[in-house]
Amino acid sequence: MSKKDMEKALLKKVGEAVARFKMIRDGDRVAVALSGGKDSLTLMDALILLQRRAPIHFTVCAFTVEQGKFLRPFEPMAQYLKSRNVDWSYHTDNPSLKLLEDQPTHGCDLCSRFRRRAVYQIAKGLGANVIAFGHTADDFCESFLRNALFNGRVSSLPPTTYSRERDFRLIRPLVYVNEALTSRYAESMGAPVIPCGCSQRTGTVRKGLRDILGDMEHQYPHIKETLLSAMGKIETSRLLDPRYLDLDGETIGETTEADEGSPFAIVE
Numbered sequence: 001m002s003k004k005d006m007e008k009a010l011l012k013k014v015g016e017a018v019a020r021f022k023m024i025r026d027g028d029r030v031a032v033a034l035s036g037g038k039d040s041l042t043l044m045d046a047l048i049l050l051q052r053r054a055p056i057h058f059t060v061c062a063f064t065v066e067q068g069k070f071l072r073p074f075e076p077m078a079q080y081l082k083s084r085n086v087d088w089s090y091h092t093d094n095p096s097l098k099l100l101e102d103q104p105t106h107g108c109d110l111c112s113r114f115r116r117r118a119v120y121q122i123a124k125g126l127g128a129n130v131i132a133f134g135h136t137a138d139d140f141c142e143s144f145l146r147n148a149l150f151n152g153r154v155s156s157l158p159p160t161t162y163s164r165e166r167d168f169r170l171i172r173p174l175v176y177v178n179e180a181l182t183s184r185y186a187e188s189m190g191a192p193v194i195p196c197g198c199s200q201r202t203g204t205v206r207k208g209l210r211d212i213l214g215d216m217e218h219q220y221p222h223i224k225e226t227l228l229s230a231m232g233k234i235e236t237s238r239l240l241d242p243r244y245l246d247l248d249g250e251t252i253g254e255t256t257e258a259d260e261g262s263p264f265a266i267v268e
């Protein structure tokens, strides 16, 4: 795929997500949380490209939070962003560094709580009302499977949501973009991706699910798209949550005993 085609595919998918989930509105200032990886870099570029073409006016800036987990100095990335005139800033989060020193084996819960606090503080300082995260289609699929298989819930990530105080809209515009595309895109840009120590972890549930999906993708190339599509077409009357079931038969013409989902249907 040529660089132009990649850019086109990226913009199409990001544009679709932005419109469908009302991610960006006129007058917004969007701050991209740039982790140094291929996904958030691709996101930043996509939003800058979109900004130039969108019929509404919004601004884009980017920031990085240093939590002590980068495996290499961030300088090459800083140079890269500077050469592209990106409105970007770098912030060391001292409480996160202290956490790493005091509890080197702390889990994701604590780490992301510290990051969230830092992200809100930084975004406020940048005058942003929207924060964009680089979660991809792969992340949505993994999160969906993890919740279903390990937490007993039908749930994934919200494409658009709000901070608790409702002072920030939190968006994930790469919901329809898979990591095969972000990898190729970041590579084509010659971006000096900076890995995070956690990305090297093995034996995690996330890695296991990623491998399963990857294996299945060889046989069923569109499996992630299908899973994303399933997340957008929920048939609540065919799940097991009594809040959404017509247990007293009050909904006219909705389901019948003859339906294939009926307990009286023959299941082979």
Ligand code: SF4
Pocket: 069, 106, 107, 108, 109, 111, 112, 196, 198
């Ligand atoms: S994977 Fe690493 S950086 Fe991400 S939340 Fe967990 S501990 Fe933090």
